[in-house]
Amino acid sequence: MHGLSFDIAHLLAGSLVVVSFLELYQDRLLALIHIYAVHALVLTLSVAWQAFIHDAPHLYITALIALAFKAVAIPIGLRRIIIRLGIHREIDNVVGVGLAMLTGIGLVALSMVVMLRVTAEADPLAREDLAFALSVVLLGLLMMVTRRNAVSQVIGFMSLENGLVLAATGAKGMPLVVEISVAFSVLIAFIVIGIFLFRIRERFDTVDIQALDRFRGERR
Amino acid sequence: MALIHEFIFQGAQMLLVLALAPLLTGFVRKVKARLMRRRGPSLIQPYRDLARLLRKDVVLASNASWLFRAIPYLVFAGTWVAASLVPTFRSGLLFSWTADLIALIALLGSARFFLALAGMDTGTGFGGIGASREMMIASLAEPAMMMIVFAVALIAGSTQLSTMAAFMNSPEVGLRVSLGLGLLALIVVAIAENARIPVDNPATHLELTMVHEAMILEYSGRHLALVEFASFLKLLLYVSLIACLFAPWGISTATAEPALVAVGIAAYAGKIAIGGFLLAVFETAIAKMRVFRVPQFLGAALMLALLATLLRFVSRSF
Amino acid sequence: MVTDALIAVAALLLLAPAGIVLASSPIGRPTVYGASLALALLLATVGIVSLSGQHNSNVTLPLGLPWLGAHFRIDALSAFFLIVINLGAAAASLFAFGYGRHEEFPGRVLPFYPAYLAGMNLVLLAADAFSFLTAWEFMSLSSWALVIAHHHLRDILRAGYVYLLMASFGTLALLFAFGLLAGTSGDYAFAAMRTAPPNAGFAALVLILALVGAGSKAGLVPLHAWLPLAHPAAPSQVSALMSGVMTKVAIYGFIRIVFDLVGPPAWWWSMPVLLVGAITAVMGVLYALMQRDLKRVLAYSTIENIGIVFVALGLALAFKANAMNLAAALAMTAALLHVLNHSLFKTLLFCGAGAVLASTGERNIERLGGLIHRMPRTAFVFLIGCVAISALPPFNGFVSEWLAFQAILVSPQLSSWGLKLMIPAAGALLALSAALAGACFVRVYGVTFLSRPRSEAARNAHEVEGVSIVAMGLLAVACLILGIIPGFAIDALATTTQLLTGGRMPAQVGVAWLSIVPIAEGRSSYNGLLVFVFIAVSAMICAFAIHRLASDKIRRSAIWDCGFPDASPMAQYSGSSFAQPIRRVFCTLMFRAREIGEMPPPNSTSPARFTAIVYDPIWDTLYAPLVQFISFSAEKLNALQFLTIRRYLSLVFAALVLLLLVLAAWP
Secondary structure, three states: HHHHHHHHHHHHHHHHHHHHHHHHHHOOOHHHHHHHHHHHHHHHHHHHHEEEEEEHHHHHHHHHHHHHHHHHHHHHHHHHHHHHHOOOOEEEOOHHHHHHHHHHHHHHHHHHHHHHHHHHOOHHHHHHHHHHHHHHHHHHHHHHHHOOOOHHHHHHHHHHHHHHHHHHHHHOOHHHHHHHHHHHHHHHHHHHHHHHHHHHHHHHHHOOOHHHHOOOOOOO | OHHHHHHHHHHHHHHHHHHHHHHHHHHHHHHHHHHOOOOOOOOOHHHHHHHHHHHHEEEEOOOOHHHHHHHHHHHHHHHHHHHHHHHHHOOOOOOOOEHHHHHHHHHHHHHHHHHHHHHHHHOOHHHHHHHHHHHHHHHHHHHHHHHHHHHHHHHHOOOOOHHHHHHHHHOOOOOOHEEEEEHHHHHHHHHHOOOOOOOOOOOOOOOOOHHHHHHOOOOOOOOOOOOHHHHHHHHHHHHHHHHHHHOOOEEEOOOHHHHHHHHHHHHHHHHHHHHHHHHHHHHHHOOOHHHHHHHHHHHHHHHHHHHHHHHHHHOOOO | HHHHHHHHHHHHHHHHHHHHOOOOOOOHHHHHHHHHHHHHHHHHHHHHHHOOOOOOOEEEOOOOOOOOEEEEEOOOOHHHHHHHHHHHHHHHHHHHHHHHHHOOOHHHHOOOHHHHHHHHHHHHEEHHHHHHHHHHHHHHHHHHHHHHOOOOOHHHHHHHHHHHHHHHHHHHHHHHHHHHHHHHHOOOOOOHHHHOOOOOHHHHHHHHHHHHHHHHHHOOOOOOOOHHHHHHHHOOOHHHHHHHHHHHHHHHHHHHHHHHHHOOOOOOOHHHHHHHHHHHHHHHHHHHHHOOOOHHHHHHHHHHHHHHHHHHHHHHHHHHHHHOOHHHHHHHHHHHHHHHHHHHHHHHHHHHHHHHHHOOOOEEEHHHOOHHOOHHHHHHHHHHHHHHHHOOOHHHHHHHHHHHHHHHHHHHHHHOOHHHHHHHHHHHHHHHHHHHHHHHHHHHHHHHHOOOOOOOOOOOOOOOOHHHHHHHHHHHHHEEEEEEEHHHHHHHHHHHHHHHHHOOOOOOOOOHHHOEOOOOOOOOOOOOHHOOOOOOHHHHHHHHHHHHOOOOOOOEEEOOOOHHHHOOOOOOOOHHHHHHHHHHHHHHOOOOOEEEEEOOOOOOOOOOEEEEOOHHHHHHHHHHHHHHHHHHHHHHHHHHHHHOOOHHHHHHHHHHHHHHHHHHHHH
């Protein structure tokens, strides 16, 4: 493989990890949504670059879907939601930023070691891409655990899904049908969650998950 | 003969950084003013300020110690030596091996150590608050810087700035994830170390958020001039460092023709102009942080740099 | 050579009874400290002569166990530590020559002081486990006697108690370690242990036991709890020895066992050492930042430096296990050089703290200030100590840290995945601890020597004796010399690293301009001499130019402080307020630091209150439960005191039968 294209693919995958870290760092909701848009944009670029170097035109469609839905439609939708909910100035943090990022570093290191060891014989581009993708997935999960606002959890979930897409493209791309269906499922999940947010808000006057805990049946 | 030649180059660099440092600060101020649609002070205003301060009497607090009077000279000398060891227009200078990048960082650490002591000397509230916060910021910025050095040094296989610049100029570097992370972290560290917005505001006085300016509040006259000059030099040093590590194009080598040296000088001037411009744009676009937001900002830089180093340790291709 | 050293040690031992006799007479102090100084210098000379490793000689004295005898030997390792310990001891003796005048009870210090020096030297000379442990205990006990010299103070008695407990615990661990090393043959001479290294499982156990045993003496977290209590409690020259020198004996013990006696290391050995070292470094300096007692700050900073040494030792172990001899030598050099450096500047700083204590009677930095005006010479040498310990160029602390960083930069070539993750993390923690040490010593120096005096005692401070200042001055000069021409020291260490790691660093003295170049010039180099000269020359040129060409006038006036000078010195920035940002950033998580501010209600004239609470996680989670457990079990076992004689006999009998059963069941 050509050295430069290899490096650029790496750089894009690495940037996705960095943007995941930025999401962990940012605790203001509006800025978080913007960063998520950047996240999706980097994913788009990464997928498009993979399409280019592997000469796989169906990946362009994946990239296009990522761009249209994840980088544009969903951020705009989320932005509207939080502005209508009046929570766009809220700060959301359960664990300190420093600790969350430190854990993030640990997770990245873990995924590096695991991936690079397990796939020792694989194509180096694929395995390092996979390692990055796993880091993005884990960071997304971490984000869902360390936040308590439903909106940030949605964003954590969607960056997790971005990590999955990265993994899939790294492995020479998944079938287009699967990709499209995944994208739609995410979109539908987004719509459902959005509707739920409004319903939750109507009932409880907040989207803070901790507040919802009080209404759970099993806790007495 | 060759030795004299080398001496001239080393001396030229020492004088060059001395001459350019106030200009860079003046340039940043000018650009910032223009971005705010003010006319702004003239480019050479920092020189005038320094000359004016140098001519004025020193007003010392009645209980200031000898250390307080010695520190401006030490800080200035330390920063100057550090700044003249960073390759600017020509690498492989005569004394470039005196201090590698780690020693250079530590040298700046020495200067900061003494400046913080000066803040404590007269026993004022402002001096104390400045010194305390400066050391808090340094306690995060310094390890972050060290991790950046590790990441870059592991790529270049050296902590020697000339060797690093030469390696970064060679085609085998490529685009690397760890380099990208390192650059990002280095920019954050540079902003913090130079007390720029959003970490600190170099333009304010009489505000509890100030750090660097609070520390040097009791200085006046030639002492103040030296401390200010040292901070100009430090800004130039960091811009040169970023240029030398991440944009080493045009730096002439030790064996280069005179024409190439001229190219090196032109490239260097261009690079610091671009660096100053970007800094001014960044500072204009962003707001000052609360002081306890700074640790998170710097902590993020530390994490990025640590990540870069980790990646280098795990696989050679990052 | 060994005989000379042993004679000097015997002389030190003889000095102890002389100390008892002369304690009350006026010539007691000069005699004891003068003779200690001379003997320490003699022993240091022996160390220097033996460092080349060509004068290895053995002496076996008919002491100790009858079938074993007492073996003594000096090799390159013990020679190096002889130098470290006796240089520190000589400086402390010289300091005490003047400082001892302030001692309230010379009778409690003079006899034990030379005995303590003798104990430390004997540990280094010992070449069999029995004499090693005997000397080790002798060292512990004599230092314990010095710690409780002022036993009328309750805190000091408690410190002595904790120290005694931890010292016995450490010795117990070492005893087991040597037992495993001697194996079934039961030969306790070091030479025999070297020839028959234990199998992998036992060797690993020896590593852990050595880490626990020597680590508890050196102050590794979490076994450090006694150190900040005991070191400050002793008279200052003894504190200097305990912190600056005795911790080095502990490091010697660790190196002797792990690098010399136990055979080739396994791949994972470096990991616990690195982990413990890195945590110790950061925790130590964070603890130090939270303290107000000057000597306790220094004691915690010792813990930090021990952590740094152990990180370097861990790197050396990792390289040695991977047969990277050159890199191992580099890491080992960093460790040993830091041992030497730390012994110099910590002795200096403790002596300085002693000088402050003698002239003000205060150890609490919140009640000091402005001493630079009243004690200018002490202030100057103390400043050098502070700069050196903060790892700032051009002083010596930086050189060893720089070498450690260079060693880290070689480590990606290690193959183990665990190390690939651990070493960058350890490097980051090392850098963090260095930066925090800078903050810590700005705080100590700024609050103690700079700013305005906060108490009457500080206002009326006076300079200490000339001899004491000379002692500190010599240490400061040594710090500078080792900082600007470290090449000589590095070269002198080559035989020691050769012995321990099988590699040696390239010769440094021949390098142009006396730079140090650990691997290759294109890779990294540092020249403290030129850095020092450049800074000095450019500072002088610029001072000269400004004074000649611009202005050299000075006016004195009141403090400006933006027009709000606070009248009371108590309103200055104190040590606690200096540490507040760092406490908030780093200690919220680790030490559960909380700040409680209580504002009075409006219209009330009662003062506002501010309380900062810091918990010690190690004490709360480790020691407190342990103490509870021990007192619980002691309570239960108390019943054993009131048994009938028949019951006691049956217990003894049961124990005997049990041991015989074990013997019978042994394969």
